[in-house]
Amino acid sequence: MKRKRIPNKKWAAPVLGLALVLPAALPAQAATPAQAAVKSIEFVGMNAPAGAQQMAQVYTGASVKVTYGDGTVKTFPLAYKQLFKSTDSVGGTIAGVSVDANGKPIMDTSAPNNPVPYVSDAPDANSLFQVPGMSPTSLGGNPLSLVTHYEYITSNNAGDSAYGLVPASMSLTKIDQNKTTGELTPVELQKVDFSGVDGLWIPCNGSLTPWNTHLGSEEYEADARAYEADPTQTYLSSFVQNYYQDTTKKGNPYDYNYIVEVSVDQDNKASAVKHYSLGRFSHELAKVAPDGKTVYFGDDGGNTMLFMYVADKAQDLSAGTLYAAKWIQTSAANGGSANLEWISLGHATDDEIRAEIDKGLTFSDIFETSDKPADGFATIKTYPSGKTEYLKLKPGMEKAAAFLESRRYAAMLGATSEFNKMEGVTLNAKDKKAYIAMSYVEKSMEKDSKGADPVDDIHVDKISSGVTYELSLGGGQKDRSGEAIASDYVPQTMKGLLWGEDLSAPDAKGDTAADDKVANPDNLSYSEQLRTLFIGEDSGMHANNYVWAYNIDTGKLSRILSTPSGAEATGLQAVEDLNGFSYVMSNLQHPGDEMIVPDPLKTEVLNNIDANFNNRKSGVVGYVSGIPSMEQIAAAAPEESGGxxxxxxxxxxxxxxxxxxxxxxxxxxxxxxxxxxxxxxxxxxxxxxxxxxxxxxxxxxxxxxxxxxxxxxxxxxxxxxxxxxxxx
The missing domain is CATH 3.30.457.10 (Copper amine oxidase-like, N-terminal domain)
Structure with missing residues (x-):
């Protein structure tokens, strides 16, 4: 998600309405008195931060207002709770420390005579869950598990960029959940071991599966074509040499950029596998449908694609069929709308693709290339090259191309490769809707007025502040070849749901997108019980990034969290009724980075950020507390309300x-x-x-x-x- 590290990316922001009223989880018109007990649930939003001190904090001033059938009102104030900073030691382990293949800290020797461990300032995805049979914590509460990503390290000790050069990591934290208050307390933390899968490459967002495992990601893949021509043109060599502590290590780009599944046992031990059959591209995250088989992805970068995977068996992502979408546009306004046609790239197992990688395949083993249009060569333009390419598949290389060069191969088959900054994905199971954040709707998504690109499937109106899209899901669908797709959750249409408002000139805080609307949506998470879509920002158009609550029935929006200026809101996860308590997990990364605040306000804000976040070296892992569970709402109901x-x-x-x-x-x-x-x-x-x-x-x-x-x-x-x- 990091903005400035990705070449040829312009970072802007989306926008949307403020105070939010959520309809009752059980509507007032329901037939029985018990169903009428809750009339409405409303998120009461907070104001934008005012002044340098607030702009340098992570905080919430929002609340949840519940109105019962008899008119009684109960207000639940929200609070932000910090679990730990990425620089904190939890049970003897620094949370964000980068470790090598032997589990030892990787040392930063950039400052003479002062070697220190590399520690991330960029915590990202969270999965909070309970493993049956786990022993109680030392504090006597419910034992929970929390998997957290540390996406990258912004800079080394000398202040130079370390993005992508040092291996990333995940942590597994044992959490104590107080049985009375629901408060979460970290008890012990360990780093997840990825030595069996060649290390972990830039883990961005993630999700919790229906079967209680964590799906991580590896985004911004190294271009295998560029690496073969000149290994110094990618991060790969530095990455593997740091991970294996071996300066002779070469590395293979096809070892990376997959979905990683982390399982946790009742002894709080983690194990990790990479799912090669889910395809190789810039994985923002993977989200599994309620059937346990259908998987949707974010594909971050420019000229990216919309993919879907359908597993052979529920709750088993080791074998399945990979699809890519063709956008058939029906409107250009408000982010645009389209019908979706699905193109099958083929079927594979993880073992089959791993065997292809182990052969030592290179890009030139899979494709022939030309430097100009030629007979038999497909003309494509995709991430990561961002250039027009002329490719021909070598005989017998269909499977290798489909799963190791998924985007290039899909483009050759006619799938659309014009999405830009495709970020978070979440699901509304009841209504069979998916939501996808497109952080910046511009560039490849605009009309190709010069006729320079191979195709122009997407030609929507520019909204630099981004769009959150709604996808309608259904069964009985066939792919382009007429073969049935074995899923009842196939996206059929896609349209803009929330879109930003770009400003013609910056305001006093430097905002270039309206501050009372979402700007550059990134993380998404959905609450089935509250009928609420939570949206976290990664905005270069807001002075402060926010977390929003959007009611999908009323269309109202509330700001519920503000992060420090220059920080990104990450790790968003709506957790419902976990032992009778609900939470919204929410982290922040790189506070004070890439600030758009004008001087002299900027200097004052940065001074406060330095004091609050260890001179901008610390990200934060935490959560929004106070969100009432359905059990708490019912328990707070007056007797006469019809409980x-x-x-x-x-x-x-x-x-x-x-x-x-x-x-x-x-x-x-x-x-x-x-x-x-x-x-x-x-x-x-x-x-x-x-x-x-x-x-x-x-x-x-x-x-x-x-x-x-x-x-x-x-x-x-x-x-x-x-x-x-x-x-x-």
Whole structure:
């Protein structure tokens, strides 16, 4: 995501409306009194920072306002909680330290007589989750796991750029969740070992899979064509020599730029694999649909592409089919809109592609090249070269091209390669929508008025401040060749949902995009319960980057977090009802970098940032607290508001709880250590333990006619109680 490190990129920003009102998770017009208990949920936004002190802080002044059916109002104030700075030591390990293949810190020797470890100032993706069976923390709370990316190191100790030259990293932090307050406290931290997969290349954003693993990323791939011609034209040699602490190491560009899956076991140990069959390009992140098979990607850079992967088996990303989209434009306004046609690049397994890499393949083993148009050569223009190329596939190299040179091969087949700065991706499962952030809608996405490019599929109106797009998903789709696509979550259309407002001249803080709207959207995360799209900025057009909450039903927008000037808002993750508490994970990286604030205000802001963030060497890992879970909203409801009630029924027959609840659209969480089941349906939560004859409905005790029990590996629950709960 880092702006200035990527050649030929102009960095600008998007924009959108302020104070946000969210409709009730259970709308007021619902039939039963219990459903009418919550009338509306509103994010009350905060003002933009005023003055040098606020501009140098990470903070929130926002709140959540819940209005119940009887008019009673409950306000939940939000707060930003810092877990740790990237320069902090947690349990004896520096959070953002860069480590070599042996797990030892990589030393920065740029300042004579003062060797220090390289430490990242750029924490990025977060995945906070609970692993069943993990032992309690020393603080006595619920044990949680947090995987965090450290995208790069901005500069070395002498002040020179270190971007891409030093291997990046991830950390796994054991978190204590206070059982009463929900407060999160880091207990111990370890670096994730990537020595089995050749190290980790520039990990940008990430996501949590439906099966509770973390999907990381490797973006801004080294151009294998450029590397073969002159290895000094890429970061690769420096990267591998630092990682292996071996100055003779050459490196292979095809070892990098894949999706990385990190699994955590009940002993809080992490293991990592790279999924080569998901294709090689500038992976911003991967997001998995509810089917556990369909995967969507961000592809960061200029002249990039929209890819989709459909795995052969649910919850197994080791084999599948890779697709690329053709944009068939229907409108140029407000980011544009289009129908999407999908082109199959082929099927592969991770092992097949790894075997191709191990052969030592080079770019020239896959393609013939020409320096001008020629018979049999396709004319394309894609990232990372950004130049018009004339390529011909060598015989038998289809699979290698599809998965090692995914963008070039897809362009040769006719897929659209004109997207610009395609960043975050998230999903709205209920409405079958995906959302994608295009940070800067300009350059290759504008009309090719000179007729210089090979194709001009995308020719939309320029919005330098960017657009967040909505994609409609569906089943029964076929690819361009007429073959059925084995997914019910195939994007069919794409249109602008939120777009920025570019200013004709900078304002007093240096903003070149309207400050009360989103500018340059990047991280995205969606709350199913709150019907809210959270948006984090990476803007070169806002003096301060913000996190926003956008209600997809009302179209209202609220600013809920401000980061220090020059910092990017990263690590965005909406976490819902985790042991009865909800959070929005949100980090910041490189505070004070690339500031657009004019002097003399800039000097004052920088002085404050230096004091707050270790002379601009520290990024921050943290979260927005105070966002109410559905359980907390229900528990705070007044008695007269129509909250759900369950009597003790005579029917003591038992039903399989998970199967029944999921069929009714409820969410089911199993906490194995204490044999607890949590069922969430709308604003109502049912908690029960196997072997007990009571349950908690929205925090209140309910007697059961018979104990909950295990039978043939399933939790069996009284059907009469379930029937009443399902009607609430």
């Amino acid at each position: 759900g009630q369950i009597s003790s029924p005579a029917d003591d027959s038992l039903i399989p709880l998970r199967d029944t609840a999921q069929a009714a659209g409820a969410k089911v969480d199993w906490h194995g250590k204490n044999k607890e089941v949590v069922v969430t349906k709308g604003t109502h939560t049912l908690r029960l333990n196997v072997g007990e004859k009571t349950a908690l409905l929205d925090g209140k005790s309910v007697s059961l006619p018979v104990v909950t029990q295990f039978s043939k590996g399933k939790v069996m629950f009284p059907s009469g109680v379930w029937d009443q709960f399902a009607k609430l």
